[in-house]
Each structure stands twice: as C-alpha cells, then as structure tokens.
Amino acid sequence: MPPAPSAAAGSCALSLGSRFLFGCRVTAAHRFAASPVQPPSPLHQQPHLQPCRQGRRWLRPELRGVYKPRLSPEAMKEFWRLSGIGPDHSRAKAADQQAEVPPEIKRLYQEALPPIVSQDYRDPIVESLHRAEMMRRRRVINIPEFHVGSILAVSVMDKHAPNKVNRFVGLCILRRHTGLFTTFTLRNMVDQVCVQIEYELYSPSIVSIQLLKLERRLDDNLLYLMDAPHSHCTIPFDMVPEPYSRNDPVPVNRERVRLNPPPWMCKWHLHGYQGIDLEHLYSYLSDKDVAKAIEFSKAYKRYDLLDQYLNRVPVPDADYAFKDIFIQHQELLQHQQQQQ
Amino acid sequence: SQLIVAMATAPHTWLRLVPSCRSYSKATRLHKIDYPWKDEPKPHWVRQFEARRVDADLTPENRDWLRQWRLQRVRDAVASSSEAAAAASPLKEPPAARPLWTPRVSQRCGLVGIKLGILPMWYRNGQKVHTTVVQIPDQRVLRWVPPEDLGNYASLREMRPYRLNQSLLPRWLTQQRWGLQLVGAVPADPANFTAQWCGIFKAAGLPPMRKISRFLVSPDAALQPGACLGLHHFRVGDCVDVVARTVNRGFQGVMERHLMEGGPAAHGSTKFHRKMGSAAGGGGPIYRGKRMPGVMGNRFRAARSLPVLRVNTKHRLLFIKGFTPGPPHSYCQIMDSWMLDVRRSLDANPPPMPTYFAEDAPEGGYPEDVYHPDLLPYDQPLELPD
Numbered sequence: 187m188p189p190a191p192s193a194a195a196g197s198c199a200l201s202l203g204s205r206f207l208f209g210c211r212v213t214a215a216h217r218f219a220a221s222p223v224q225p226p227s228p229l230h231q232q233p234h235l236q237p238c239r240q241g242r243r244w245l246r247p248e249l250r251g252v253y254k255p256r257l258s259p260e261a262m263k264e265f266w267r268l269s270g271i272g273p274d275h276s277r278a279k280a281a282d283q284q285a286e287v288p289p290e291i292k293r294l295y296q297e298a299l300p301p302i303v304s305q306d307y308r309d310p311i312v313e314s315l316h317r318a319e320m321m322r323r324r325r326v327i328n329i330p331e332f333h334v335g336s337i338l339a340v341s342v343m344d345k346h347a348p349n350k351v352n353r354f355v356g357l358c359i360l361r362r363h364t365g366l367f368t369t370f371t372l373r374n375m376v377d378q379v380c381v382q383i384e385y386e387l388y389s390p391s392i393v394s395i396q397l398l399k400l401e402r403r404l405d406d407n408l409l410y411l412m413d414a415p416h417s418h419c420t421i422p423f424d425m426v427p428e429p430y431s432r433n434d435p436v437p438v439n440r441e442r443v444r445l446n447p448p449p450w451m452c453k454w455h456l457h458g459y460q461g462i463d464l465e466h467l468y469s470y471l472s473d474k475d476v477a478k479a480i481e482f483s484k485a486y487k488r489y490d491l492l493d494q495y496l497n498r499v500p501v502p503d504a505d506y507a508f509k510d511i512f513i514q515h516q517e518l519l520q521h522q523q524q525q526q
Numbered sequence: 527s528q529l530i531v532a533m534a535t536a537p538h539t540w541l542r543l544v545p546s547c548r549s550y551s552k553a554t555r556l557h558k559i560d561y562p563w564k565d566e567p568k569p570h571w572v573r574q575f576e577a578r579r580v581d582a583d584l585t586p587e588n589r590d591w592l593r594q595w596r597l598q599r600v601r602d603a604v605a606s607s608s609e610a611a612a613a614a615s616p617l618k619e620p621p622a623a624r625p626l627w628t629p630r631v632s633q634r635c636g637l638v639g640i641k642l643g644i645l646p647m648w649y650r651n652g653q654k655v656h657t658t659v660v661q662i663p664d665q666r667v668l669r670w671v672p673p674e675d676l677g678n679y680a681s682l683r684e685m686r687p688y689r690l691n692q693s694l695l696p697r698w699l700t701q702q703r704w705g706l707q708l709v710g711a712v713p714a715d716p717a718n719f720t721a722q723w724c725g726i727f728k729a730a731g732l733p734p735m736r737k738i739s740r741f742l743v744s745p746d747a748a749l750q751p752g753a754c755l756g757l758h759h760f761r762v763g764d765c766v767d768v769v770a771r772t773v774n775r776g777f778q779g780v781m782e783r784h785l786m787e788g789g790p791a792a793h794g795s796t797k798f799h800r801k802m803g804s805a806a807g808g809g810g811p812i813y814r815g816k817r818m819p820g821v822m823g824n825r826f827r828a829a830r831s832l833p834v835l836r837v838n839t840k841h842r843l844l845f846i847k848g849f850t851p852g853p854p855h856s857y858c859q860i861m862d863s864w865m866l867d868v869r870r871s872l873d874a875n876p877p878p879m880p881t882y883f884a885e886d887a888p889e890g891g892y893p894e895d896v897y898h899p900d901l902l903p904y905d906q907p908l909e910l911p912d
Contacts, residue, residue, distance in 0.1 A: 307854050311841055312643035312659055319645070322904040343652065343910055350912075366646050390908035391652045 270501035271494040287508045290432055291515060294331045295320075296361075297368040297387065298511045299499050314510065316365030321514040323388050325521055329395055331432070334358050335403035335439055337421055338372060339396040340385055351393055354383055355423045359408035373411060375420045380412070400430040402438045404460035413450045414443045445470075455479035565771070565826050568740065569726070576720040593715065600713050600733040604664055607732070609754045613884030624883075625746045627876030630869070633704055633744040634880060636861030637759055638665050638711035638737055641770065643854050645845065647835065650902045652910060657835055657845040660768075660858060665711035666732050667753040672745060673702035698742050707743040709755060710735035711857075737857055747880040757842050758882040760860065762898050765831045765868040768850040770858035774824035784817040827851045831865040837896040 257265075266272045298320065300313050323329075332338055336358050344352035356372025359382070363369055368387040373380065385392065398421075411419050442463040445454065448470050455467055456479060468476045487493060581589070605611060625632075639660040646656050671679050676699060698704055713733045716724050724734045730751035743749075760766060780786040780802045789798035802819070805812045829850045836845035850858055862872060878886045897903055 307643075309642045309659075309854055311661070311843070312645065315645055315659065319904045325905050326907050343908065345910060345912075350910075386654075388646075388904070389654070390648050390902055390904075390906075391910075 268501075271491050271498065273488040275494070287505075287512045290331075291508055291512050293436065295508070295511045295515070297364050298507050299364055300503050300507055301364045302497060302499055313365070313507070317507065317510055317514065319366055320388060321511070321518055323390075324518060326390075327392065327394065329387065330397040332358055332370075332395075332397055332400065333402040333436060334361055334405070334407055335401045336397060337399040337401070337425065338370075339394075339398055339425075340372065340383075341393040341396075342385070342389075343391045343393060353423075354381075355398065355421055355425060356381075356383065357408070357411075357419050357421055359411060359419075360384075361407075373408075373419045374423075375416050378416075380416065380419070396427065397430075398425050398427045400428075400436060402436045404438070404440060408461065409452065410443065410445060410454045410459055410462055413445045413452075413454065415446060418443055456482055458483055565824075569738065572722045572726065573720050574723050575718060578717050593717070596715055596717060600715065603731075603733045604666075604713050607666060607752055607754055608664075609756050609882075609884050612754070625879050627873070627879050628744075628746060629873035631744055632747050632876075632879065633742065634747045634759075634862050634877065635667070635707045635709065635743045635749055635755065636739075636741045636859050637662055637755055638709055638739045639663075639768075639844065639858045639860050641850055641852055641854055641856055641858050642843070644849070647845070647904075648902045648908070649900050650908070651900075652908060655835070655847055655901075656849065657847055658768075658832075658850045660844045660846055660850070660860065662757045662842045662844060663712045665709055665735075665755045666730070667749040667751055667755065668708035668710045668727065668730050668732070668738065669706075669751055670743075670748045671706040671708070672748075673705045676702060676706065679706065704742040704744050705748060707741045707749060709739050709741060710737065711739065712736040739857070739859055741859065741861060749880055753881065756882050757837065757839065757844070758886070758892070759878070760834050760837075760844060760862075761877060762834055762837055762896050764877060765833050765863040765865070765871075766846065766860050767828050767830050767863045767865075768832060768846065768858050768860050769826055769828045770850055770852035770856060772823045772825055772827050772851040773853050775822040777820065778822040779819045780817060783819060783822045786817070831863045831868055833898070835898045835901050837892075838894065839892050839896075840894050 266274065298317055300308060337355070338358055339353060339355045341351050341353045343350060354372060354374070356374035358370055359373045360371040361368070366388045369384050370387060371382055371384045373382045375381070387395075441461070443461055444463045444466045454462060455464075455471060455475065464479075468479065471479070584592070639662050642659040642661055644656055645659050646654060648654055710727060710730075710732060713735050716734050719734045726738070727734050732752060749755075775782070779800055781788045781800050786802060788800045789795050789803075791799060802817075805816060805818075829848065832846045832848050832850070834844055835847050837843070838845070844860070846860075852858060862868070862877065895903070902908060
C-alpha cells in the first residue's frame, strides 16, 4: 500500500479526506494548492479517474497508479449465490441452500425457522428454547409433515364429548407463526355449514394429528376458498388415509379454483394467488381493477432486494436452526426406537 | 465468564417505533402527574461511558493482550465473589447470623434481570399461559444506605425543583422504614468506563459493571457490599413485581398517547381529525399536567404480582407469568411483590433471607429445569380429570 502524503500544511485538507470540507464550496485550485500531487491533467491522460455517471471523481492518492482488478464474474456469481437474495433466488431455493441437512428435515420442521421480525425482537436463547420444547412435545405425539393443501384429521380433548375426544377432518388452508406459537387452520363443510378451526400445533390438548392426504398447492394460504364453491373444501369425515412416501417430493395440486361472483371477503386479485382461475376472476372485474391486478403480478418482485431481505429468514440463521433441529431429530429417533 | 462477553449488548433505551395497543383501558393511563426527568437513571451526576483512549504507542497485538488481561481480572474478581467460590472455600464460613423473616416488616433485595422474550406454556388443566423469559446476569451488592442516611444520599441531597413544589414527597423518603440497596449487574471491561464510574465499585472491591440498580430494602434484610445475588433468590411459585422502562414509541399525538377521541373524519370537518381540541376552559390558563402530545413510553412501570413458573439453571432464566414492560434485551428489576396477599403468603412461607446462599441448596443440587407443580412440561402428556 503506498504511503499517505506527508502532513504538510496545505495537504492536510487532502489527507483528511473530504469530510472536513463538507458543505464548503471547494474548487480544484484550492484543493491542490500546496499539495505534492499534480493538478489534474486532461481526461485522456488520467488512468486514475473513477468512472461514474456524475462526471469525474478523483481517486484517493493511495489508490492512484494502483491496479485493482475487478471482481471476476465467477466471484460475483458466488457472492450472489451465498447472499440468498436476488433475482436468481426463489423462495424454495433459499431454503435448500445448504446440502448438509437432509431435505426431509426442512419439510418436517418448517416451524423451526426463526420468525421474520426486526433483529431487536429476536433472541438466540429464546429461539433455542422454542426448538427444544418443540422436540420434547414431539416425543409425546407424532406430528406428521403437512403443507397448506393437505388434508388432516385432528383429535383434541373435549370433556363434553362422548369419548372425551373431538375429531375434526379438514383441508389445511393456513399455517402461520413459528416455534411454539405455530398454528394451522382446517376447513370443511359440516351439515352444509362452512367450519374453520384454528389449532395450535404444540397444544397438549391435541391427542393426535393424522395426515390423510399429503399435498401442496400453488399458494401459501387458501383463504380464497371462503369465496369459492363449497365443493372445493368438502371432505368426508370417514376419508381413508392415502399412503405417501417421505422420499418422494411433495405432490403439487395445480388446480385453479373458480371463485363465486363478487362481493368477496377480500380483494383476491391483489395478492398474487396462483391457485385462482385468473381469466374467470378478471371477467368479474372492471378494466381498472384488471390493470391493477396485472400490475401487481408483474415479475419485478424478484429484483426487489429489500423486499426479499425483509421478508426472508437470513440464510445463516436458517442453517443454524435446521442443524440444531437435525441433531435433536436424531435423538428423537433414538428415543422412539428405545420405546419400541 | 461467558456472561461477561455475552452481555456486551447494552440495552440502552433507543427508539422503537412500535404501534401502541389501543385495546387496554384508559384507567391504566390515569397516573398521577409525573415528570420525564423523574425517570432519569441514577447516578446521573457521574458519567458512565468513556470513549476508549487509543494508545498509539501500543501495537495492536499488545492492545489485544492488555484487553484480555483486563477481562481476565474482571472474570477472576467475579469468580472469587461468586456463590460457588463461597461454597467451595473451606475457610469461609456462612454468614453467622442470618436474619429471620419478620412478618409485615421484612422486604428483601431484588434482582436485576434482562428480558429476553416470550415462551408459551400450558397448565395441567389445559389452559395456556404466556411466560416472559428473563435472564439473571452476574450481579453483586454495591452499597447499603440505611434509612437514617437517606437525606444525605447524593441523589436526594440536591433537591430538585419539583420536589420543593411538591407537597407530597414519596413515602419511602418520609417514613424512612426502608433503606436503599445498590446492586451492580453485568461486569465489563474497565476501559469502557470513566474513572468516576469505576470508583463507585472500588469501595466494594468489585469490577465495574454496566448497570446500577437500587432497591428499597428493610434494614433487617440489608446485604453487605460484595454479596452475591443469584438465580435462586426467587423460588418457583413466588410472586414478583417487575419494574422496567416501557417501550419507547417516540413522539405521539394525543389520540395515540392519551386515547383522546379526535375529530370526525368527514362531514365537513376542517383540519380537525386528530387534534386535542381545547386546552383549558373560560380563557383560563392551561393547568399543569394537561395531556398533550409528546414522547410516549420510555417510563418506568411495574407489572405487579406475577408468579415465577419455571427456573432454568443452565441459562440462568426465570420464566415469569404474563408480560413485563420493555422491549427484549432491556433491563428490569425483579423484587418480591408489594401486593398484600403476596406479602401474607410470604409470611407463611418465608423466602431465603436475606438472599439465597449455597447452604440453602437441596441435596443433589437443582435440576436443569424446575417447574411449578401446576405447569405441564412439554414432554408430559396432558391428563384432564373426568
């Protein structure tokens, strides 16, 4: 690294950088009045100019005459790959960044991810306590892997029920919060009445959670089924569980639901739902609303870095959580084998 | 020793723009007139932090070595005054005359805690309960100010203007039943602090700490400087009061701050939607304490009578039922509750006086987690009675 210029009286302005000249109107002559550095020469003779849009910008003396190679495209690509954000990172890819933890852990323990809130409200000890208590609860009850769009049968303790147990079968339309606060909502038709029940996943009053059909939909939540024909969420209470294999990828149900005519409970066209028949949906809307919906669904969001940064779990935190869970998962398997 | 490094994040009160919850009643907002400068942290006459002097004569390696040497001295001072050292040393005897719990008289010292977050738990009857996780850092007793000397005490000696105007002084100052117990928490590198601040701890032979708290303690429960306050000062089932600075919501208008009605949104309302309206009546002066916009939050408030439901000895955590004031990673004061029913129950089942010592430990020590009998651990199934 070249030595800094000598601390002469006139060059102090230059060596201290521009911060002491902030707000002052400075001309080139003033800056280079008594400095050892030569005054600027014509543009084509100066290799030490930084290219920038606003015009010329002088490089610091220690950077002049020094060749700094740009980052190679491979290095830049690696940087963006590790960052976890950017147009090349879809939500699914970010979760599967590291190959050290098997993918089945990420499918089973989706709620082990830390919450997406400001760093001020997150604490590593509290998060590790949540994970430890989650795994302790899983020694008592088997919580299967399920996604929004799967069909579940949940039995809860009910002192007023004949068998002291209340069983409800439904389609999972929503799954939210993290850690021990995780809840999921089941929807079904009971005597031609729509019923939605929200259960806390780690509540001890849940006796059993049985997976009847493992399936995934195109959306994170299926709240639009509230404005859809009831046939989409009518599930027989005596449904036979369908077998599934853990090793196979989760089947995706790509059906597109046709909503009922408006009025709707919510402006479904403004949330980017993929599981709604959009042509049919737009036929109910005015041209202005259709334009707004199309504007919303444009693909610019994959370039919105701040949106991705704020609405995703940082990759190192996700890795740490899954590794912690993986170790406890292996202990859980040993515990289950011992019990048998 | 790990605690010293881990607690480097000092919970200064910085601005947190959190929308307030309008659902709690106006009654909780009706406090007597108080002044923002009343909540000043004491000692305010001593500057705490000092920018570390950069010694240009030292190489970076020597600078790091000196820092490690300073931290090791702090760790040694903390370890030598800890309860483990007191238990292990064959020469030291337990305190000769431990005071007895005197009903309706005794008030013990409290603990300084750091609020971490919320953990939900369930009772054995299936009811859900939210618990606040509070970590108890390294803390030592700094000083005891007996009730007779309260008038001479530094922070009270210089009478502030509002004290002269007030006809009602606080009762702890006028009755002089209780003294002040100063407690220091979170030992840290002395180079971060001014010499004045380090001098406060020198008399007690302690390393400088980030936080000084004061507790109102009865003379029979007074602790001498250097005494160690530990996690088991509170038992599972004890009800505590938690005093902390509330979340700072910034400069807020009257609708948010004082739950005023504001004006109509429509129907011809001209520039009167979120205003205060009138400030006084009949052309009279605006009275002192008039509710107006200003900084909301960042005041000391107490959550009273919260039971301790669980104690974790590994991470030094107290699980306190309910919610306490303040954001995560803020300091809080935890003390035996002042509520009368709790005081009566403590008279029947006295806590360790004046604080927990190693001789109070049960045989075999404490397990990692101590649960309240009504609380259901997660690895046990729920069994509801028929």
